[in-house]
Amino acid sequence: MTEQQANIPVLARSGHSGHCTRCLTGLPFSLVTVDSSKLPLIFYCLGSLDLLGTLDTATKESERESWRNDIWGLHAGGAWGSGFKPSWYMTGSDTKNDPQRTYETEFDTPHMIVTYTALLTLAILRDDFARLDRRGLVTFLRSSQREDGSFTSDPTGGDADLRLTYCAFVICALLNDWSGVDVEKALGFVRRCRTYEGGYGSAPGCEAQGGPTYLAMAIFRLTSDSPNFLNAVERRQTLRWLLQNQDCSGGFRGRTNKDADACYCFWCGGAIQILGATELVDNVALASFLGNCQFRFGGIAKAPGEHADPYHTYLSLAAISIFPPSESAGGGSWAIEPLDTLINAKSSTAQWAKDHIPSKSM
Amino acid sequence: MSLADDAPLPYSQRPEWQDVTPIPQHESLSPLAPIFYTDEYRDCTDYFRGIVTTGEMSNRVLQLTEDIIRLNPAHYSAWQYRYKTLISINSSLDLELLLMDEIAATFLKNYQVWHHRRLLLTYIYSQGPETKGPDLLLKELKFIEKVFEEDSKNYHTWSYRQWILSNFNRNELWAVEIPFIERMINEDIRNNSAWHHRFFVVFDSGVRQGDENREDALRREILYSKGKISIAPNNLSPWNYLRGILDRTKTPYESIEEFVLPYTKSEESPESVVDLDNPPPSKGAHLPAVPAVEFLADIRESQGRISEATELFNLLGDQLDTIRKRYWDFRIKEAQELSQKS
Numbered sequence: 115m116t117e118q119q120a121n122i123p124v125l126a127r128s129g130h131s132g133h134c135t136r137c138l139t140g141l142p143f144s145l146v147t148v149d150s151s152k153l154p155l156i157f158y159c160l161g162s163l164d165l166l167g168t169l170d171t172a173t174k175e176s177e178r179e180s181w182r183n184d185i186w187g188l189h190a191g192g193a194w195g196s197g198f199k200p201s202w203y204m205t206g207s208d209t210k211n212d213p214q215r216t217y218e219t220e221f222d223t224p225h226m227i228v229t230y231t232a233l234l235t236l237a238i239l240r241d242d243f244a245r246l247d248r249r250g251l252v253t254f255l256r257s258s259q260r261e262d263g264s265f266t267s268d269p270t271g272g273d274a275d276l277r278l279t280y281c282a283f284v285i286c287a288l289l290n291d292w293s294g295v296d297v298e299k300a301l302g303f304v305r306r307c308r309t310y311e312g313g314y315g316s317a318p319g320c321e322a323q324g325g326p327t328y329l330a331m332a333i334f335r336l337t338s339d340s341p342n343f344l345n346a347v348e349r350r351q352t353l354r355w356l357l358q359n360q361d362c363s364g365g366f367r368g369r370t371n372k373d374a375d376a377c378y379c380f381w382c383g384g385a386i387q388i389l390g391a392t393e394l395v396d397n398v399a400l401a402s403f404l405g406n407c408q409f410r411f412g413g414i415a416k417a418p419g420e421h422a423d424p425y426h427t428y429l430s431l432a433a434i435s436i437f438p439p440s441e442s443a444g445g446g447s448w449a450i451e452p453l454d455t456l457i458n459a460k461s462s463t464a465q466w467a468k469d470h471i472p473s474k475s476m
Numbered sequence: 477m478s479l480a481d482d483a484p485l486p487y488s489q490r491p492e493w494q495d496v497t498p499i500p501q502h503e504s505l506s507p508l509a510p511i512f513y514t515d516e517y518r519d520c521t522d523y524f525r526g527i528v529t530t531g532e533m534s535n536r537v538l539q540l541t542e543d544i545i546r547l548n549p550a551h552y553s554a555w556q557y558r559y560k561t562l563i564s565i566n567s568s569l570d571l572e573l574l575l576m577d578e579i580a581a582t583f584l585k586n587y588q589v590w591h592h593r594r595l596l597l598t599y600i601y602s603q604g605p606e607t608k609g610p611d612l613l614l615k616e617l618k619f620i621e622k623v624f625e626e627d628s629k630n631y632h633t634w635s636y637r638q639w640i641l642s643n644f645n646r647n648e649l650w651a652v653e654i655p656f657i658e659r660m661i662n663e664d665i666r667n668n669s670a671w672h673h674r675f676f677v678v679f680d681s682g683v684r685q686g687d688e689n690r691e692d693a694l695r696r697e698i699l700y701s702k703g704k705i706s707i708a709p710n711n712l713s714p715w716n717y718l719r720g721i722l723d724r725t726k727t728p729y730e731s732i733e734e735f736v737l738p739y740t741k742s743e744e745s746p747e748s749v750v751d752l753d754n755p756p757p758s759k760g761a762h763l764p765a766v767p768a769v770e771f772l773a774d775i776r777e778s779q780g781r782i783s784e785a786t787e788l789f790n791l792l793g794d795q796l797d798t799i800r801k802r803y804w805d806f807r808i809k810e811a812q813e814l815s816q817k818s
Contacts, residue, residue: 141511147550147586149511156508180506187504204553205502206525221528221553272552273587310675310720316631319638319680321672323631351723357803358712364799370668370712372629394803 122398122439123405125447126412130427131168133413134159137424138173152201153188156181157231158424160238164460165431165451169238178239185232186245187211190224194257194269196250197224198232213245223268224254230281233288234459237467248289248473255282255294263296263303264317275316276307280329283336284457290472297337304330311370312351324359324368324381327352331388332456341390353391356382364399365407365417375416376407376426379433384455387436397437401448404430432458486519487540498522499529520544524554533561542575549583555592569600577619581626590632594639601644610648616640617652621659628660629669638673642681650684653677665704671713679724690725697721699753702735706755709739709765719771730775739768740788766797773807782815 138159141148148155163169188199191214199205204222209215217223229251236243257269258278265278279300286292306318307330313322314330331352334343344352359366359382365374366382379400386395406418407430413422414430435453454464487493500522503510513521520543527537541558544551562572573596580589597616601609620637627633641649654677660670677684678697687693701718705711722729735754738744742764744757757763773788786808793804 138509141509143512143514143517146511146513146517146548148509149548150550150552152509159509177506180504181508184504184506184508187502200552202502202504202507203521203551204525204528206499206529207502208499209502211504219528219531221556270556273591309672310679310724311672311716315635317635317639319642319676320635321631321669355716357800360799362799369629370671370716371666372668391806394806396799396802399799 122401122443122448123408124444125405125434126408127166127168127447129408129412130414130431131163131166131172131412133409133411133422133427134162134424135172136412149203150200151228152203153185153198153228153231153235155424156185157235157238158428160235161459161463162424162428162431164238164463165428165435165453167451182236182239182241183211185236185239186213188228188232189213189245189247190215190217190222191247191250192217192223194223195252195254196247197226197229197254199223200225200228214247220270223270225268225272226258226265226278226281226285227267229254230284233285233467233471234457234463237459237463237470240466241470243470246471248291248471251285251289252291252294255285258282259295259300263299263301265300276304276314276326276329276333277316279304280333283333287336287457288467288471290468301333301337304333308348312348312353312355321369322355324356324366324378324385327356328381328385328388331385332458335388335456341388344389349389353386353389353394356386356389357391357394360396360400364396364401364403366400373417374403376404376414376433377416377429379404380429380436383433383436384458387455392436395437398439398443400437401434401439401443404434405444486516487523488519492536493523496523496526496530496532499525501525514547517544517547520547521551524557528553528557533564535565535567537561538567545579549579549586549589552588555588559592559595563599569596572596573600581623584623584627584630585632587632590636593636597640598643609644610646613640613644613646613649614652617649617656621656624660628664628667631669634669634673638676641677645682647685650677661704665708666711666713668713668716671717675717675720679721694721694725694727698732702732702753702755705739707758709757709761709763709768712767715767715771729771729778733772733775736768736771736775739763739765740772764791764796766792769796777807777811777814780815782811785811 138156160169163172188202190196190199199217199222254269258265260266260274264274265282266272266274267278282295286295307314307316307320307326309315309322311322313324313327315321315323316326335341359378361367361374363374365376366378367374368378368381383395386392404414407414407416407426409415409422414427415422416426431450432453434448435450436455438450439448441449452461454461457464457467459467488498520540524540524544527540538558538561541554541561544554545558562569576589576593576596580593583589597612600612617637617640620633623630623633641653657670657674657677660667678687678693698718698721701714704714738756744763769788769792773785776785776788789804789808793801797804
């Protein structure tokens with residue numbers, strides 16, 4: 115073992131698992147802003163358990179059954195198609211959990227990011243997707259694409275950055291049905307997000323940032339038969355910028371001259387993996403940074419000394435899955451389940467989704 | 477009046493709200509990640525669900541949605557309903573913008589805050605592009621600069637500024653950008669958002685009035701980057717900017733070799749006649765500068781001087797930038813393969 119390998123601390127697996135199960139049990143009011151993004155939060159919690167391999171021991175089948183039903187309670191169709199609504203916060207107490215429910219108002223429509231995370235969360239919970247309105251989902255995608263190729267968060271409007279394009283594309287890939295989207299137009303929008311640094315901004319004109327750069331790489335790869343979706347010059351420039359973002363702490367930053375943050379170890383690292391250059395990253399320095407981001411009461415924080423949250427916990431585990439240190443590092447505690455980097459879920463979960471989400475009649 | 481009277485009554489106890497039926501939130505038997513709501517939030521949102529069900533749009537709805545937004549700025553149903561209500565009852569959007577000045581400053585990192593402003597600005601502008609437009613938008617650019625005093629790298633704020641410029645695309649807006657950027661960069665020379673914005677304004681969104689001579693523009697921008705590099709030679713932002721403008725204008729990197737060389741040496745060059753086109757590293761700078769060594773290696777590689785390029789990549793990987801050792805080794809391999817092919 116090299117001296118550096120020896121400096122990697124133990125990955126506190128049970129602590130991180132505990133952090134996520136605690137968040138599933140309840141959140142303080144100070145976190146009320148996640149009320150409208152409850153499903154993404156749940157995805158990060160359950161996804162962490164999935165990557166750690168503790169889902170079956172940390173949760174009971176009766177709980178998982180009831181959670182599946184709860185999530186289907188957010189499934190609704192209407193004038194703009196079907197998908198999953200952001201939260202229960204607009205659902206009245208007299209409402210029955212009926213997955214075939216229609217949304218009554220334009221203020222409670224399905225949401226693109228939430229629909230993506232709901233599908234993955236249901237796959238983590240090994241749902242059979244019998245209740246999914248597939249045709250409605252295709253309609254929903256179609257109603258959310260704009261003239262410039264981008265997608266909005268919901269069919270009546272809202273943000274239209276690369277997060278939405280990515281979610282729309284993964285939904286198509288999981289459905290194995292691209293008929294709801296204009297792929298070429300969408301790719302044109304993504305290309306316009308490229309900046310002079312070689313990274314991508316969240317919308318045309320925006321600064322290069324790790325998150326959108328991962329999204330752009332995944333979007334291109336999802337629709338390309340080969341890993342050579344960038345030309346040689348572009349690829350070189352993008353790799354240079356991505357690798358430049360690993361700073362002396364061992365962690366990645368999201369933008370030039372900012373500080374390293376655990377989540378960018380996945381966003382930049384995932385983009386690097388999609389570009390086929392995993393071996394160029396200093397995985398030992400990366401693990402030692404993430405090891406230092408561990409919160410003493412469980413969970414992983416964005417930086418050493420900060421408080422942990424499920425978002426940084428999940429993305430750190432995903433990064434470790436791509437860039438594991440040696441098997442013996444930290445007493446052998448760093449082995450994480452393999453990841454499907456394009457879909458951003460454990461490989462077997464992504465496979466479950468691909469097996470069960472497409473229409474059976476096709 | 478006692479102090480206690482200042483605290484507003486819950487909606488459930490306000491006589492003027494008795495005509496609305498509050499709707500409690502759906503709760504399942506084993507809810508996933510429930511938030512422990514405060515009574516105040518529960519009270520507001522119960523009435524909000526009630527209002528949305530009846531479709532009422534009125535002044536009191538504005539109060540209710542403001543209360544919710546202050547408790548949870550990410551409650552986007554409340555934002556959506558508020559916007560529809562403002563338009564539907566013809567409420568003053570100028571006043572709304574004033575209120576939003578305060579709310580935006582409190583919740584800088586929230587997506588909805590900035591989205592709502594975009595909707596407001598678009599609507600107000602459409603009411604008189606030539607009469608109200610310029611003033612409105614220039615005021616907005618000033619507001620954004622004020623917000624940068626709190627957080628000069630906030631991504632939402634920068635993309636909002638970029639949206640205003642490209643969406644409304646008015647000369648009087650573009651005209652204030654270069655002086656603004658210089659203020660931002662002088663404040664923090666490492667603020668990459670400001671450097672990015674400079675590229676966006678000068679090269680990425682059409683040609684500005686008075687900047688039609690592109691060769692002059694290129695010369696000016698190269699000189700500007702060189703000046704900033706000389707102050708802080710290891711600052712990546714101006715180096716990336718410089719690479720960006722050379723790439724964009726297809727100018728070979730070797731055209732600035734003379735400038736780069738002194739930055740790749742460990743010692744300061746002896747004082748010579750000051751060359752204003754090629755400012756030397758500032759006194760006491762940490763040399764050799766990693767971005768300069770990389771830049772020179774790129775020049776050598778492009779010139780086919782592979783052994784010199786290799787030496788520079790090795791200097792980076794072994795001494796100056798060891799975290800990227802594997803990358804610099806990869807660059808050596810790539811350079812050697814390239815030279816064998818040609």
